[in-house]
Amino acid sequence: MKKFYITALALILSVSAFAQTERSLEEIDQTNSWLKVGALIGAPSSAVGSYSSFVLGLDLAAQFLRTNNFGVGIATGYSKYFEKSEAPAYQGMNDGFGAIPLGLLLRFYPQPEGIFVGTDIGYTFLSGVTSVNTGGAYIRPMVGYHNYDWNVFAYYNHIFRPETTIDVQSVGLAITRNLRFN
Template sequence: MKKIILSISLAMAIAVAFAQQPTREIDDINEDNSWLKLGLNFGVPVGDIGDYSSFAFGVDVAAQFMRTDNYGLGVASGYTNYFKKSEVAGAEDFGAIPLGVMFRYYPQPSGIFVGTDVGYTFLTDGLMSDGGFYIRPQVGYHNYDWNLFAFYNQVFTSDPAADVQAIGVAATYNIRFK
């Protein structure tokens, strides 16, 4: 719960800090302020789920609109497969399909960025839960074409023993809207 409050507080502080900057309207979408992000992620399950899964690998897809020069908003999704540990009897691979909103803060046109994705993740293939609220804070490096970042991902399910947690790295490529 502390992580949720911290992430929401961070997003609100960023929004307030940049409220005075000129903002763009959604009909101002062009190749300089909006893009599709496609990429790959690799993670290591932690917490209870780490007893059943050895690693996670997936694809990320997101659409981002730069509301100001430093603050981006968008939608995020993808698919991550959590691979079972071979030595655990009865364990099976399972998947996670997130659907959420993304918030990003870019202090400079190129360099360090911070952000988070929040939303709902649908879990597949026989876990004790069908899904739950997720949060994915990130810190990384960006330039005009690429984003490289580290993340922590947690899916909060109705059964805390089935919460899915992972730490990992990801890379996304920016495809510009025309």
């Protein structure tokens, strides 16, 4: 959990070093705010990889460009961790399980089109889990390519659960479409 907070703090401090003219929330329009809707596919890693064969999900976010290079917003979605055919019930997870994140979206865009970096930080609720701990804090760092309409990125997702259960980790690829506000 300590690594989670250190990573989040380092990202926020590094982004603040690129100070620019900020926009206020009253300036929201189609040039600086949009919905991101897309899909993701991934491979479970660490201990959950012995239980789950792959991850398939939907990605949804609302983003506001606070400056020309820095975006903030809210991220959510749904990811299904599919059970391996021969896997026994694992840590209270039967027939696969789902993950519903709710977090803060942070993105840095060095150029109007090209490479970007970012992370989502928040809490993930797990469905289909019978253990007492049905969620945990999460961080999802990413790097990818963006243009006016699309974002394609690679990500690492880590859901930090209490020590008595397993952390949920995965790596994958996602694509999202930018839907502009009118």
